[in-house]
Structures are given as structure tokens and as C-alpha cells.
Amino acid sequence: MIDTMTKWFLHHQQLAGYLEPIMQRFKPAWRAGFYRAEVACIEPINEKYLELWLAPESTWPIHKAGQHLELTVEMNGQLRTRVFTIASSPEQYRASGLVRLIIRTHELGRFTPHLTTYLASESWCNISAPQGTFLFPQRKMGATLMVAGGSGITPFLAMLSQHLGETCHPVKLIYIARAGEHLAEKELNTLAARYAHFSYFPIGRTDFEPLTHYLNDLDAPVVYCCGPQALMEQVATQSRAANLSYFDEPFGLATQINLAERTEHAVKVAHHQYAVDNQRSLLDQLEQQRVSVRRGCGMGICHQCQCVKKQGLVRDMRTGELSDAGESLIQLCVVQAVTDVEITL
Amino acid sequence: MNEQNLMAFAKDLDDIKASTLAKVGQTDADYIRRVVRRQRYFEWSGRLLLVAGFWTPWLWAIGVILLALAKIIDNMEIGHNVMHGQYDWMNDKQLNSKTYEWDIACDGQSWNRVHNFEHHTYTNIIGKDRDFGYGLLRLSNDFRWRVKNLWQFVTYLLLSVLFQWGVSYHELAAERVFMGKKKANRDGKVSHEELKRRFFSKGARQLVKDYVLFPLLAGPAWLWVLGGNLVANLLRNLWTSTIIFCGHFTEAVQTFKEADCVNESQGQWYFRQALGSSNLQGKHWFHVLTGHLSCQIEHHLFPDMPSSRYQEVAPQVQAVFAKYDVPYNTGPFWRQYGSVLKRILRYSLP
8 A cells, every 4th residue: 555655656666765865864774675784893804705794683584594695785876786695693693683794805896895995883784684595404304514615615604503503413514725715714613622423624625535535424414515616516416426415505706707709608588598699789689589678779878778687797898897796787788798697678 | 070070079078978987976876865855855845835825825835836846856857867877877776767757747667768769869850859849849940831830839838838748748659649640660669558558647646646635635725735736836847848948949959860860970979969959057056956957968968977977077078069169059048048939939930
């Protein structure tokens, strides 16, 4: 009722949207469709990672260990959103009101290197409700083998902290990272000392043996993997070969881009995929494949072909500028795909 | 201008655009949100004061002016510019060109389609840009003189008074939708049924809001509120019509033929935009109330540049125009408006 009245007479989708600019005067980052969170602490862990503790507003639905959230920060007037796994347990949230994100900073990124500039202690940002199904099984179960690569350790930190006390079956964590770049070592060592059924093996990037190597003392474990694509593919294949249940959590990693070379990419629109190259505009190529796209001027003026890019990188043909990896608006007539792209028309 | 000069001309304008867009950021986001906040304050205080007409007409009069200001700001500085996509870079759902809707009879998405595409791509091309004369007025020799042009000044005044309905009817291409007239060189992306539905549903909601809902809420002061809304809408109509006419129909503004835009280079396109627009001079508040259509030339050169930057780029654009000897049509409001009235009168005769 209120939404319909708002739509008809105040011309906004939600009343909150109509009131938003006024409310922001009193409550920073108050935004329709988002939860607010206050920054409790933000500090670097080492050169590559930083730790961000957030205090979500009280209406935020509590997460389950292993879930992620969308973090939205206004950077120089622009709302930028990235997805991060919550690296702390629901138990910790109930006790302290805080959630922890461990964030890998990409030097050339448009989000992570600027976080310390735009997020100071006591500043506000937006988060989404927790999402994701990469969860530790709640019911009675057997052994578990976890394989983490690099920043893929984050969901396991939440899971271990939450669930180690609830199970007596063996849990083994193989954590692959460059020497000296293993995160939360102290935390993991403490857990290993406290729980006899938990064992922890930090190893170097080249030391990862075939999966069977780690199965000796585990009886048909469920395999969990989170890390770079190549690692997950390798673990998935080997798990299937050993007839083990396998779960993973993919997350995007910046790809190397060479614009001079002609490359082919997939464009996902709703449930369809279309093959495009990185040489011509997305609009031309989608039209050629008879996708129903609205065409306007074809030169980037009229915004008729504008749509939402959910993920992937595109390049603005006029300026050569690369887009964000996350969600943003693009004009199909003046962009080329640089990676696989997902859009909603 | 020869092709070489046109290329250099385009390059100079592209440079202005690139260097300005590089600066766009927090100040521009803060600016548009500040404008939105003022719009809300004006609207709320205006609507409250209308009720006070019950008590003294002076407060009612102030209420009318505040409400008219709110509607003008909503339509011009926020609606028009947001729907051009000028603030899409903010990724803010409330300021997005694809979802924004405004406080005017014309359906936002219908307007977005016709205005951004037809008018901005084919500015002042007779036969393609239907905004030239709105199909009602003869404003150049490109149109054959008809007897009805004799009283087109009265037609113009009526159009101004009912401008929001005029825009709504016109942007819908209503003569085609309702009368079944066809034009060969246009393909309808949206069905006539859909256009009709939008025309009636948006129009009806606007009527219900201003002339039923708010008067009802005011109880015994309903007549003051109804009257206040009527006058506020009238003031808004007169203002927007006047400003828009000053942007395209001053005497020096030129028209083009369909052949002019075939295989047009960027330089030619810029050149056509330059000759097809005229500016108004004034103070900052005046620019804001015109939705920066006072910087019509800059707006037509860079339609998706945030309006918060038009005043800043105007002198740079003027300098480039001077360098290439391109006329930069600008002047104070009364002079430009006088020139518009003269043009309407001039072409009412054969």
C-alpha cells in the first residue's frame, strides 16, 4: 500500500528512497535497500591484506559461518560494491556486535586500495544481508577436509571458529599460500591446540600434493575448497576421482588483460550465453546474434542501450578506461568485453 | 568549416569533455543530493503553507511559490538531468536515468526515449527532431505556411499554459498513437498500446495527486490546496516552456536537413549542436532553476556531463567557438526571450 502510494504520487520505488537524501543528513549512509554498518576498526595485516571490523545496524540478519556479504562504499561520489566473505563467526557477532572482513588489496584495483582512504574508524558504509550457501554441514557428519588458497581462507576462519566445538569428527585444513603470507596463523594454531580433532597444515604454493596424500587419516571426508580457480578445478577433479563429496566457493580474481590481442568471451544475458570478441562493441555483436537490445544513437549519447553489468570487465571504447569488476551501468554501444561478462537487459 | 578544422574543433571539445569528466566526483554527488534535499524542503513547506491559506492568503501565496519552485527543480535540474544519465556514474538507484520518474504529466521513460534519442541525436533536423516547433508552430521556412500559422502566437501561449500536457502528448508521438498517422522513417520500439497506457496512467495519477488527494488531506482548506496546486502547476508550465523555447528557438538558431546527418563526423555533429542551441546568462540560482538549460549549448555538446559542470565549461566552450569562428549564441534572458517571440511572430506570416 505504502509502496504503491509512493510509486504513484512520490515517483519513487520505495518511501525510503524518497526520504533518503534527508535521512542521510542525520544518519550517514542511510540508503533504501541497504543495511548500514559502522567501521569499528580498519588496519593493515601486512602489505597485501587488511582487516576490517564492522558493526552492522541491529536489524541486520545474522550470518551463517561461510557466508559472504556485499560491501558498498561511497568513493569520490560513486557507490562501489564488492563481495567479501565474512571471516568471523556468528558467535563472535552475537558477543561483540562485530563482523570481520579480511580483504586482499589489489594494487591497481578501484576498490580495495582506496578503502583506507574512504573508511576511517567510526565512518559508515553499507552492507547487504549475508548471502551464500558455502556452509559447514549442520547435521551429523563424518570427517572434513578443507583446502584454502590465499585469501580463500576467510570462510574457513568463520566455520572453524563457529563449529569446531560442535563436532568431534576430524577436521583437517590445508592452507596454501606464499611463504610468510599465511593469514591468521596465531588464530589457527590456537584452535589446533584447543581441539584435538582439528589439524592445520600451512604449506607453500608449490608444496600441494595430490589430494589422496592428505586423506590417509580421514575416512571418506567431505571436501571443501576455496581459492584460485585453478586450485578449485584441481581439487574438484581429484575429489570426484576419489568419490568424495565436494563443495567450493568461487570468487573472482583479476585477470591479466592484453587488449592488443583478439580474445573471445562469453556474455551472459539472463539464462543465455553469447560469444563475443574484444574488438567490436557489445551492442553490435549482441544485435548480430539477434538479442533484443534497445538501440539508440549508437555513439554513447542517448543512454538507450544502457544496462546493468553484474560482473566482468568492459572497456570504454571512447576513453580506453576499464570498468569495475563489480556491478555497474554500461552503455552497450561504446563498450567492449575484456573478460566474460554478465549483464541484465 | 573544412574537414580539417572540424576535426580540430572536435578534438578541442573532446579535450574539454575529458578533462572535466576526470574531475567529476564527490562535489558533483554532493551537489545533486543537495538539490534533491532543497526540492523536498520546498515541496513540504509549500504544501503545508497552502493549507494556511485558510488562515491568511499571504502564507498561501508563499506556499504556491515554494511548491512551484519544488516542481521546477524536480522537473528541470533533477529530472531532466538525471534522466539524461548525467548522474548514473554515482551508481545511486535514486538518481538513475532508467528508473527516475518526475512530478509532471509526461511519463519519464517515454520522455527519456524520445528526448534523449530523437531530440539529442537529431537536434533541429527537420523531419527527425520533432521538438522543432512541436508540430504546432512554424518556426522556419522549412515548413510550408498554413493559415493556422496566422494565430500561432495564441497557440504558443496556450502551449505554454498547458505545457506539461503538451510535452506528454507530444513525446508520446500522440498524433501517430491516437490518429494512426504513420511515418516511414521511424520504427516504434514500444507498442502504441503501451504508450497509451503510460500516457493515461501517468496523467491520471498526476491529476489525482494534485486535485483530489492533497485537497482531501487538507479537509476544510481543500479549495485553497486545490487552487494552490493549480497555480503552482501553471507557474511551472510557464517557466519550463519559456526556458526551453529560449534554448532552441531564438532567431539565430539554425535548422538542418535530413541529409546533413548522414555519415556525420563527430566534428560535424558538434557543429550542428552548436548552431542549433542558444544560451541564457544569469546568476547561479537562475542556472539551477533552468536545470542548466541556460547552458543549452554545453548541454547539447555534452548531454551526459553532470549539470553541476556546465557553468564551469561554458567559458572554455566559448573560447573554442571563438577560435574556430563558430557563433556562440548567448544573451540575457529578456533579450533571448524577445528574440524567441519575434521568431514566433515572424513565421506566423508567409
